[in-house]
Amino acid sequence: MSIRYKLTAGLLPFLVGALIYGGIQVKSNYSLSQDFANINSGVQLSVKISYLVHELQKERGRTSGFLSSEGREFKQELRDQRRLTTERYQEFKKHVETTDLSRFSDKFQSEVNSLSEALTTFFSVRDSVDDFTVTQVEAIRTYTAVNTLGLNIIGHLSDETQNSQLKQQLMSYVSFLRAKENAGIERAVMSGIFIRGIDDYNYNWESDLVQNQNNFTNLFNVTASEKNRAKYNEVVTGVSVEEVDRMRDLVSSRKLQLGEVDPNYWFDQITIKINLLKKVEDFLSADIQEGALASVKQFWIYLAIAAFFALASMALIFISIRSLLANISKLSDYTQTVSRGNLDQSIELDTNDEIGNFAEVFSTMVSDVREARNEIFKEKIEIEYLQKQAKVVFDNVKQGIFLIGKDNAISDLYSTEMEVVFNTKEIAGMDFVQFMRPLLVARDLESVEMFIRHLFNKEVDVATLEQLNPLAQVKLFIPDQTGMMQTKYVKMDFTRIQDTHDIYNIMVTAVDETAQVKLQKEIEESEERSKEEMEQLLSILKIEPVALNEYLNKTLETLEDISMKYERGSKEDFSTLLTYTYNAVHNLKGNATLIDLQLMVKKLHDVEDVIVDLRQRSNVTNENFLEILFKINAINLIVKNMMELTQKVQNVSNKMEFETAEDGSNDAFVIALERGVNRLSNEIGKKVNFNIDISDRIKLPENLKAPMKDIITQLVRNSLVHGIETPEERLASGKPESSNIDIKVVKTNDDDFKMSYKDDGRGIDVDKILQKAKDRNLRLSSANGNIDSRDLAKLIFADGFSTADKVSDNAGRGQGMSVIKSIVRTYNGKMSLSHGKGKYFAMNFLLPKVETNTISKKVA
Amino acid sequence: MKLLIVDDSSAMRKTIERHLNGYDLDIVGTANNGKEALEMLKTKNPDAVTLDITMPEMDGITCLENMKKIKPEIKVMIITALSDKHTGLVAIDKGARGFLFKPVDPTDLAKAFDKLLERN
Numbered sequence: 001m002s003i004r005y006k007l008t009a010g011l012l013p014f015l016v017g018a019l020i021y022g023g024i025q026v027k028s029n030y031s032l033s034q035d036f037a038n039i040n041s042g043v044q045l046s047v048k049i050s051y052l053v054h055e056l057q058k059e060r061g062r063t064s065g066f067l068s069s070e071g072r073e074f075k076q077e078l079r080d081q082r083r084l085t086t087e088r089y090q091e092f093k094k095h096v097e098t099t100d101l102s103r104f105s106d107k108f109q110s111e112v113n114s115l116s117e118a119l120t121t122f123f124s125v126r127d128s129v130d131d132f133t134v135t136q137v138e139a140i141r142t143y144t145a146v147n148t149l150g151l152n153i154i155g156h157l158s159d160e161t162q163n164s165q166l167k168q169q170l171m172s173y174v175s176f177l178r179a180k181e182n183a184g185i186e187r188a189v190m191s192g193i194f195i196r197g198i199d200d201y202n203y204n205w206e207s208d209l210v211q212n213q214n215n216f217t218n219l220f221n222v223t224a225s226e227k228n229r230a231k232y233n234e235v236v237t238g239v240s241v242e243e244v245d246r247m248r249d250l251v252s253s254r255k256l257q258l259g260e261v262d263p264n265y266w267f268d269q270i271t272i273k274i275n276l277l278k279k280v281e282d283f284l285s286a287d288i289q290e291g292a293l294a295s296v297k298q299f300w301i302y303l304a305i306a307a308f309f310a311l312a313s314m315a316l317i318f319i320s321i322r323s324l325l326a327n328i329s330k331l332s333d334y335t336q337t338v339s340r341g342n343l344d345q346s347i348e349l350d351t352n353d354e355i356g357n358f359a360e361v362f363s364t365m366v367s368d369v370r371e372a373r374n375e376i377f378k379e380k381i382e383i384e385y386l387q388k389q390a391k392v393v394f395d396n397v398k399q400g401i402f403l404i405g406k407d408n409a410i411s412d413l414y415s416t417e418m419e420v421v422f423n424t425k426e427i428a429g430m431d432f433v434q435f436m437r438p439l440l441v442a443r444d445l446e447s448v449e450m451f452i453r454h455l456f457n458k459e460v461d462v463a464t465l466e467q468l469n470p471l472a473q474v475k476l477f478i479p480d481q482t483g484m485m486q487t488k489y490v491k492m493d494f495t496r497i498q499d500t501h502d503i504y505n506i507m508v509t510a511v512d513e514t515a516q517v518k519l520q521k522e523i524e525e526s527e528e529r530s531k532e533e534m535e536q537l538l539s540i541l542k543i544e545p546v547a548l549n550e551y552l553n554k555t556l557e558t559l560e561d562i563s564m565k566y567e568r569g570s571k572e573d574f575s576t577l578l579t580y581t582y583n584a585v586h587n588l589k590g591n592a593t594l595i596d597l598q599l600m601v602k603k604l605h606d607v608e609d610v611i612v613d614l615r616q617r618s619n620v621t622n623e624n625f626l627e628i629l630f631k632i633n634a635i636n637l638i639v640k641n642m643m644e645l646t647q648k649v650q651n652v653s654n655k656m657e658f659e660t661a662e663d664g665s666n667d668a669f670v671i672a673l674e675r676g677v678n679r680l681s682n683e684i685g686k687k688v689n690f691n692i693d694i695s696d697r698i699k700l701p702e703n704l705k706a707p708m709k710d711i712i713t714q715l716v717r718n719s720l721v722h723g724i725e726t727p728e729e730r731l732a733s734g735k736p737e738s739s740n741i742d743i744k745v746v747k748t749n750d751d752d753f754k755m756s757y758k759d760d761g762r763g764i765d766v767d768k769i770l771q772k773a774k775d776r777n778l779r780l781s782s783a784n785g786n787i788d789s790r791d792l793a794k795l796i797f798a799d800g801f802s803t804a805d806k807v808s809d810n811a812g813r814g815q816g817m818s819v820i821k822s823i824v825r826t827y828n829g830k831m832s833l834s835h836g837k838g839k840y841f842a843m844n845f846l847l848p849k850v851e852t853n854t855i856s857k858k859v860a
Numbered sequence: 861m862k863l864l865i866v867d868d869s870s871a872m873r874k875t876i877e878r879h880l881n882g883y884d885l886d887i888v889g890t891a892n893n894g895k896e897a898l899e900m901l902k903t904k905n906p907d908a909v910t911l912d913i914t915m916p917e918m919d920g921i922t923c924l925e926n927m928k929k930i931k932p933e934i935k936v937m938i939i940t941a942l943s944d945k946h947t948g949l950v951a952i953d954k955g956a957r958g959f960l961f962k963p964v965d966p967t968d969l970a971k972a973f974d975k976l977l978e979r980n
Binding site: 443444446447450451453454459460461463464465467468469470 | 949958971
């Protein structure tokens with residue numbers, strides 16, 4: 001139900017009530033006005049009656065005088081008066097006939113009727129007066145009786161109204177009329193007294209009349225309005241009034257002499273007074289009529305005003321409701337606009353009522369909401385911007401970033417790089433440990449589980465845990481799109497997201513460090529290569545160019561020989577080939593040691609390892625040799641590289657470097673040997689005085705330098721490893737701490753060269769050699785416990801025989817002595833061995849002078 | 861605060877003692893294996909323990925488990941040369957609250973002890 005109907009429904013009873021109330025008011029006013037109308041009619045009637053009474057009073061006075069003078073006086077005056085009275089009577093009669101008496105009370109009606117009836121017979125009294133058949137007193141009483149009737153009607157008129165003011169007005173009016181009536185009677189009575197003289201009856205009568213007049217006048221004064229009283233005092237005054245009082249005093253004092261007062265004079269004077277009273281009476285009757293008329297008029301005015309106010313208030317209500325409804329309608333439209341989300345409008349109602357206030361407050365509220373909405377909108381844009389930024393960061397950051405919740409689940413939001421690092425899109429919401437499961441071994445997975453669990457454990461200090469991060473750098477095998485396993489090195493860092501109360505999340509960053517790790521390895525390898533090259537270069541720089549050149553040339557030659565042998569295929573059996581290779585390599589290694597070419601020592605030792613390994617196998621195939629060849633080729637490359645380097649170095653500082661390397665000088669040869677021995681003795685930890693004696697006169701042929709150096713190298717190594725005791729042992733056995741190795745080279749008369757070698761060590765450990773021989777089931781010609789020098793030499797120079805318990809770069813393979821044997825054989829030389837137990841080990845060589853090309857052939 | 865030092869190396873025990881000098885700690889004893897440590901736990905009633913992992917007789921993890929059974933509120937700091945993180949995490953799991961790798965840096969040890977002791 002709309003407010004319009006609600007208001008109408010609400011107002012309807014009010015309007016009906018107002019109408020009923022108004023109706024009652026109008027009716028009440030109307031009855032009041034009717035009352036006034038009745039009274040007005042009554043007043044009219046009273047005026048007619050009082051006019052009639054007034055004339056009857058005058059006629060009574062004339063009649064009284066006429067009768068008192070026994071017809072002598074007032075004959076004419078009485079005739080005139082009778083005519084006037086009759087006129088008034090006719091008027092009264094006519095008025096009664098035309099007046100609707102039914103509007104008055106029954107009592108009032110009957111009184112009026114009584115008067116009318118009385119009057120119809122009353123006028124017969126005139127005949128009795130003319131005949132003198134009636135006394136003066138009787139006549140007066142007859143007139144008075146009629147007048148009393150009339151005055152009673154007027155007196156009772158006040159009973160016909162409810163209006164108290166009117167009632168009072170009527171009462172004062174009738175009091176006044178009664179006073180006047182008594183004055184009229186007094187005129188008649190006093191006329192008789194002045195004509196016939198005073199008697200007791202008339203005297204008393206006169207007293208009563210004066211008394212009555214005073215009483216009624218007093219009553220009038222009490223009840224009359226101020227205005228009417230003033231009128232009375234103003235009008236009823238003057239000589240006649242005073243004369244009447246004087247003449248009354250004469251009567252009341254009984255001092256009156258007959259003839260003293262002219263009855264006509266009295267009559268004239270009192271008539272003047274009565275006329276004055278009549279004047280007041282007219283004023284009073286006019287006043288009553290005016291009042292009655294005014295009441296009626298007032299009613300209509302009231303009605304008009306009431307109607308006006310009723311109409312005006314209805315119009316006002318109508319306008320108010322219309323405006324109210326219009327405002328409500330505006331407000332309703334506005335609220336609907338607002339509810340549709342349009343907050344840009346405001347509303348202003350041109351009214352100060354509650355609706356206006358509501359509209360204002362609502363409008364303010366809408367404006368506030370609009371501002372708040374704009375704020376929210378701004379914030380929303382900012383948040384969206386931040387989210388976008390965060391997304392951009394998460395899409396572009398080269399780091400896997402995600403959160404682990406308390407339920408161990410990976411956050412829905414994670415950086416795109418995660419998918420790249422782990423090569424999967426199944427990340428969001430996964431249990432972190434389950435996520436890592438396929439990538440880790442069980443033990444590491446267990447570590448991860450414990451680690452995560454304690455990251456959420458406030459009791460455990462984060463610094464303590466950080467040391468134990470099992471994923472700080474972890475090698476993961478992650479399948480790629482094709483299912484191929486990719487090795488990745490991933491670094492994962494864990495940070496607690498916490499405040500003072502709780503740990504809410506673990507933030508994890510994952511970085512693929514594969515490239516870095518690989519780079520690191522490459523750098524390490526590259527460093528290794530650089531080191532190797534630097535070593536090569538340093539070798540070149542610190543080794544005597546002649547010795548180095550000699551070594552490199554010889555090595556290259558030897559390696560090429562080996563390669564050729566292998567290429568030629570299986571003409572020789574594998575075992576022979578292996579032995580040959582081994583001897584060659586071992587010799588090269590010995591020479592490398594001698595000139596301190598550590599790089600070559602190491603590489604050659606590696607080849608030896610492979611050969612030793614192969615020799616212990618039963619089924620050696622061609623393929624096995626490939627490994628040896630491969631390694632030999634690698635060495636070959638190094639040698640070539642070094643030769644190039646040597647060449648370069650030589651080109652740079654030709655003179656300086658090679659000044660000492662004069663062809664044919666023994667110095668370089670000796671220095672190289674001394675250095676080699678020193679190095680060996682330092683490595684092995686034994687002190688040795690190396691003493692090589694080559695006469696300056698002897699010029700060692702170049703082609704013998706190499707074999708001599710090879711032999712010396714092998715012998716020195718042998719002495720240092722086996723023969724020479726440790727410094728402590730030497731001191732214990734009474735020898736000097738430093739051992740001695742003496743070498744002497746001399747030239748024979750046949751231009752051959754003799755070389756002697758001797759150390760002051762413990763000599764040959766015959767028992768050990770025998771034991772080893774026994775271990776290897778070598779057959780010996782000599783009896784148990786004894787061995788001759790021939791057998792001893794045979795054992796010592798046997799291939800692969802060694803008394804050393806451990807294999808090292810320097811000894812233990814049992815090849816050294818065998819190499820010496822093969823060199824001596826190659827050069828067609830001779831050698832002999834001698835030793836003193838606990839004292840020395842010595843060897844003598846004879847190397848014949850040879851042509852270079854012969855040797856080459858022999859080596860080949 | 862009473863401290864027990866458990867390590868099979870006497871040198872290490874001395875080092876820890878020296879480093880902790882000046883702390884408000886009463887070193888009530890040193891043990892060189894887990895068994896001895898448990899005995900001392902009963903007799904000396906320490907509040908805190910530094911515990912090696914690799915030891916003869918009884919290893920650190922077993923010792924830690926037993927210690928926690930006997931005295932759950934005991935504060936245990938693992939000091940080990942063992943670089944295996946898994947064992948470290950197992951120790952944390954069994955209730956150790958400090959962890960240091962050997963060789964021990966005095967500053968690290970001081971920090972670790974500060975943290976271990978401030979927790980009630």
